[in-house]
Amino acid sequence: MPRAGPGRPKQNPERIVADKGYDSRKLWERLRARGIDLIAPHITTRTHRFQDGRGLRRYRRRWIVERTNAWLHNFRRLVTRYENKIEHYRAFLHAACMLITLRQF
Helix, strand or coil: CCCCCCCCCCCCCCEEECCHHHCCHHHHHHHHHCCCEEECCCCCCCCCCCCCCCCHHHHHCHHHHHHHHHHHCCCHHHHCCCCCCHHHHHHHHHHHHHHHHHHCC
């Protein structure tokens, strides 16, 4: 359905993968009311655990994204965007990905 006002249409994600800092009963309830599944490990002091281990399998792969972001943040030009044109920024992003890949071999 097209949006009546300016801006892009509001879209809800199916799920959010977060860390232990987001383990809050109120947050879980608010997101569930909006139809969003929160995947976050429970803090160690929680006595009543309301999430089974199936959703946490997605959390195990989260480190891949975090590691890639850490590698890209080693390139200062990407962290602080100096380029005005997106084409130039994208070219430096591809160059950084190429260098990261070459370092692996």
